[in-house]
Amino acid sequence: MxxxxxxxxxxxxxxxxxxxxxxxxxxxxxxxxxxxxxxxxxxxxxxxxxxxxxxxxxxxxxxxxxxxxxxxxxxxxxxxxxDRGQPAHFTRGNxxxxxxxxxxxxxxxxxxxxxxxxxxxxxxFTPAEPDAVRVEVTTNQFVFNFRYPGPDGKFGRLDPKQVSASTGNPLGIDENDPAGKDDIVMPTLTVPVNHQVELLIRSQDVIHNFYVRELRLQQDSVPGMVIPIHFTANQTGHYEIMCTQLCGLGHYRMRSFLDVVSEADYQNFLKQQQQGAAQ
Ligand SMILES: [Cu+2]
Known part of the structure; x- marks a missing residue:
């Protein structure tokens, strides 16, 4: 050659x-x-x-x-x-x-x-204030469900065997627990402005995520765990909630909305939902 x-x-x-x-x-x-x-x-x-x-x-x-x-x-x-045609130079680094x-x-x-x-x-890592609004967030493929404890302030017991989205009990609230009778389950999250909110984040199937850009808050939901986080929104408005974990084929459409409303509007919202539940 x-x-x-x-x-x-x-x-x-x-x-x-x-x-x-x-x-x-x-x-x-x-x-x-x-x-x-x-x-x-x-x-x-x-x-x-x-x-x-x-x-x-x-x-x-x-x-x-x-x-x-x-x-x-x-x-x-x-x-x-x-390259100027010079011979290559070997180095062992510095x-x-x-x-x-x-x-x-x-x-x-x-x-x-x-x-x-x-x-x-x-x-x-800091506990929420005692008067914080508590809402349970449950994720599953590919929806968010938000549960309010109702007038008694207590969440009803959950029974995985009673989970039945088609008959209106997506979370499996135990029928035999009186604390669960007044629980309110909503597809969107409504909270009062300037009032601390504690979210209890859970998942029914795979790892999802609760993310709201305006809150600068992002938290995974993990099956078998209840993860508490809290925030205080200081401005009313309509904000997008999205899942940021690639959780399956429908991941792209897994989203919901956060409505931050005045304290009076929040009380009205609770009243309306309670009446709706009683009917
Ligand atoms: Cu998801």
């Missing part, structure tokens, strides 16, 4: 230059999208939401800086070390550099985690 003349097919700056330029353009477009806030999230309606947004911003600053520096470094290396960027990554990740811990813990 004849030896090729390396110099005749190397040394083209065009390929390396084009690739480096593409990377620089990619970085510029990405920075533009984030810096101009091209796709802003809907404004939050909770105090905790502000802490979550602040945490997102911090994370974006840190990961954005790393992204910009590493991509520009890559573009530089592609250009600087392009232990000091490896140590530095591994340690820096650990510190950044742990630091961001520790900073975000407060907002996370406030929603999940």
């Amino acid at each position: 004849p030896l090729r003349n390396r110099n005749s097919e190397s040394g083209s700056a065009a390929t390396a230059g084009l690739l480096a330029l593409l990377i620089v353009i990619l970085v510029a477009v990405t920075v533009y999208v984030f810096a101009t806030n091209l796709y802003p999230p809907p404004p939050t309606i909770t105090e905790v939401g502000k802490a979550v947004d602040h945490q997102y911003f911090l994370t974006l600053c840190v990961t954005g800086t790393v992204f910009i520096l590493s991509q520009l470094g890559l573009a530089y290396a592609i250009w600087r070390f392009r 232990n000091t550099l490896e140590m530095v960027w591994t340690t820096a990554t650990i510190i950044l990740f742990l630091g961001l985690g520790l900073l975000g811990r407060k907002a996370w813990a406030e929603v999940r």
Whole structure:
């Protein structure tokens, strides 16, 4: 096989230059999208939401800086070390550099985690206020059901054998438990504004998720567990609830709505539902 003349097919700056330029353009477009806030999230309606947004911003600053520096470094290396017909150079790497960027990554990740811990813990690890509105959220393929305890303030016992969506008992409320007689089950969630709400999240089949963007709240529902979270919405409105776990073929249509209403409207809603149940 004849030896090729390396110099005749190397040394083209065009390929390396084009690739480096593409990377620089990619970085510029990405920075533009984030810096101009091209796709802003809907404004939050909770105090905790502000802490979550602040945490997102911090994370974006840190990961954005790393992204910009590493991509520009890559573009530089592609250009600087392009093929000029020189012999390949073997390197075993640089232990000091490896140590530095591994340690820096650990510190950044742990630091961001520790900073975000407060907002996370406030929603999940502190008990709800005693006068919080309690609503049980049950997920199944592919619907949400919301249960209110009714005037007695007690949820009726659940009996899996009595689960029967077609006869109007999707949750399997035990017929023999008097506490369950006044329970209200709704396909959407209605809560009062400026009043703490505690959700007790459960699942009947697979792992689903309860997510409302405006609450900045996202929680998996896990079969066999009741997961409590709480929030206080400070603005009335109609918001979308969605399942963010890929839970099956109908996942794309698994959604519901959250209505945040005034305290008076909330009492009216409860009264109407109770009358409906009594009829
Ligand atoms: Cu789901």
